[in-house]
Amino acid sequence: MKTLFAALFVSLLSLNSAYAQTPERKDLQVFNDIADQVNRYTQLTIFDSISASVDQGHVVLSGWVTMPYKRDDLEKRVVKVLGVTTVDNKIGVLPVSQFDDELRFRIARAIYSHSLFWSYAAMANPPIRVVVNHGHVTLEGVVQSNVERMLARSLASGFGAFEVKNELKTDAEVRESMEGKRS
Secondary structure (H helix, E strand, O other): OHHHHHHHHHHHHHHHHHHHHOOOOOHHHHHHHHHHHHHOOOOOOOOOEEEEEEEOOEEEEEEEEOOHHHHHHHHHHHHOOOOOOEEEEEEEEOOOOHHHHHHHHHHHHHHHOOHHHHHHHOOOOOOEEEEEEOOEEEEEEEEOOHHHHHHHHHHHOOOOOOEEEEEEEEHHHHHHHHHHHHO
16 A cells, blocks of 8 residues: 555655646647637537737637537636636627528628639638627638738628628738747
């Protein structure tokens, strides 16, 4: 019994010392793991939009989802990421509305059925998000060029939305912002 206790004690000490010697993960590493967890969540659709920020292990989740369980599931996934100390879940749940649902589907169909966006539509996780909240549309995500950004905005207009906000970014803009954060 003493040898079992001694072996357990030694293994606990070595575990603690190994943990103490592990360097803290950098925010970018934690962010990349969070992005991976969000992208692997199979319940996300093009009608959900999630953003995250990391500061010394403190994570702030924001954005919109179409169902309340998605909000909770995403928080549970992010909490498990190594290096995350706290999670502030500010993800909003979009209201249930037949008008909003119809608007979502019409806009998504208009964008993704256009030949310029066929390659995006074929992706497992299409990059253009269509968020509709009380008739107000926001396009989010990443496209390859300003032409695609403007075309998506044009295709989203004309379906009776109160407003269409175009928050799409180009690949170049995303690269610039990532390089700025690394500096």
